[in-house]
Amino acid sequence: MGLGIIITVNGAPDAELAQASRVEVYEKLGETTHFNIYYPEDISDGDLNRLKDNRLGPGAVISILADVNDTQECLVKGPIYSQQIHLEHGGEGSSVLVKGADTSITMDRVFQSVVWTDVTDSDAVTSIFGNYGLAADVFTTSARHLENKHSLVQRESDLRFIRRLARRNGCYCWITSDAAGMETAHFKQPQLEGEPVAELSINFQSPNIQSFDINWNTERPTSVEGLQLDLNTKNDLDGQLAQTPQSLLGTLSLQAITGDVRTMQVSAPADDAGNLQARSQGALMEADWFIQASCRTSLHQFGKLLHAHTIVNVKGAGSRHSGKYLVAAVRHIIDPSAHVMEVKLVRNGWEEAAAGGIGGGIF
Numbered sequence: 001m002g003l004g005i006i007i008t009v010n011g012a013p014d015a016e017l018a019q020a021s022r023v024e025v026y027e028k029l030g031e032t033t034h035f036n037i038y039y040p041e042d043i044s045d046g047d048l049n050r051l052k053d054n055r056l057g058p059g060a061v062i063s064i065l066a067d068v069n070d071t072q073e074c075l076v077k078g079p080i081y082s083q084q085i086h087l088e089h090g091g092e093g094s095s096v097l098v099k100g101a102d103t104s105i106t107m108d109r110v111f112q113s114v115v116w117t118d119v120t121d122s123d124a125v126t127s128i129f130g131n132y133g134l135a136a137d138v139f140t141t142s143a144r145h146l147e148n149k150h151s152l153v154q155r156e157s158d159l160r161f162i163r164r165l166a167r168r169n170g171c172y173c174w175i176t177s178d179a180a181g182m183e184t185a186h187f188k189q190p191q192l193e194g195e196p197v198a199e200l201s202i203n204f205q206s207p208n209i210q211s212f213d214i215n216w217n218t219e220r221p222t223s224v225e226g227l228q229l230d231l232n233t234k235n236d237l238d239g240q241l242a243q244t245p246q247s248l249l250g251t252l253s254l255q256a257i258t259g260d261v262r263t264m265q266v267s268a269p270a271d272d273a274g275n276l277q278a279r280s281q282g283a284l285m286e287a288d289w290f291i292q293a294s295c296r297t298s299l300h301q302f303g304k305l306l307h308a309h310t311i312v313n314v315k316g317a318g319s320r321h322s323g324k325y326l327v328a329a330v331r332h333i334i335d336p337s338a339h340v341m342e343v344k345l346v347r348n349g350w351e352e353a354a355a356g357g358i359g360g361g362i363f
Contacts, residue, residue, distance in 0.1 A: 003334050006072065008063040009055045011181055017055060021335065025064060025075040027308045028329040030163070030172030032105055033076045035064055037098040043091030056080060056098050065179055066305060066339065073305055075332055077177035078102035102175045103183055107132060107159035116152035120144050121165045125187045128158045134175065134185040141169050143275035162187065169278055170285035172309065190326055192247040196313040198304060200295060203316035208302045209295040212314070214321055216291045221264035222255040224280040244288050245281045249324040250349030254290050257350070289346035293325060299339035306330050306341050320350045
């Protein structure tokens with residue numbers, strides 16, 4: 001029995017390599033997507049042939065596609081970077097684990113020393129994505145780095161530089177690929193508005209999850225204090241931020257729940273108040289996710305793939321904890337029995353306590 005997936009090598013489908021014993025793909029907010037492919041191994045013609053197979057060698061570009069409702073969706077595309085090999089005497093019972101990651105790891109291989117002048121953060125990011133032949137999906141930032149003020153200095157790899165810019169602008173950086181192998185590099189803030197892409201249901205007839213774990217922690221900042229000096233005009237730059245700039249995934253924010261003010265300090269070189277405000281927003285957006293949740297489902301049970309950076313609706317978790325969540329991570333575990341998805345969610349608000357009910361229609 002197969003895994004219900006397609007594996008391509010350097011763009012060409014390979015039916016033999018798709019006969020793995022197990023495949024795992026792990027995607028997470030703003031991070032590189034990694035994959036593991038497990039193969040049994042045995043001695044054949046006096047050798048361990050899988051171990052010398054160039055299709056699974058260093059730098060071979062693998063795509064893993066899942067067949068969902070007669071449509072192929074790419075889980076990950078990128079190069080192989082490692083193997084873990086286990087040998088048993090006589091060959092039988094040996095195995096090889098092939099490890100790889102999306103294309104972003106190629107952006108972390110070379111240290112760069114660049115001074116970016118007269119550009120915005122998004123200009124620099126778009127330029128770097130273009131150097132790797134990636135389509136760019138980039139959030140537009142407004143603050144400019146001028147030569148006669150504070151230039152934008154890069155003293156790290158392209159990936160580390162972009163992720164530093166992402167963090168200070170409240171963005172995430174990640175790469176996706178479509179079924180045809182076309183890759184898009186994203187540099188975006190979380191998209192919290194709009195309708196959820198799917199619904200996770202528990203405590204209803206025909207649930208698609210069997211358990212749901214929730215953890216909340218309110219010891220987080222809810223506002224920012226930030227003050228800098230404009231070195232040209234000698235005026236104060238105000239980076240104060242009274243509340244989260246993000247849309248809420250519930251009706252009550254952390255500040256409304258705690259009923260007080262909890263501050264953090266942002267101290268960063270800035271040329272104008274807008275630049276400092278952007279830093280404050282990025283810091284507070286990162287601290288915003290005071291609710292974490294986790295669950296487990298399968299492609300058969302759920303009917304579609306879940307991906308990080310998307311919004312889902314949770315139903316049946318009680319009046320407070322039902323509602324919209326951001327998908328923070330998904331681990332796809334694919335073997336002959338099932339395509340399982342271990343899902344982690346985050347949220348920056350909860351619902352006001354409602355009289356009665358878990359969300360209606362329990363069982």
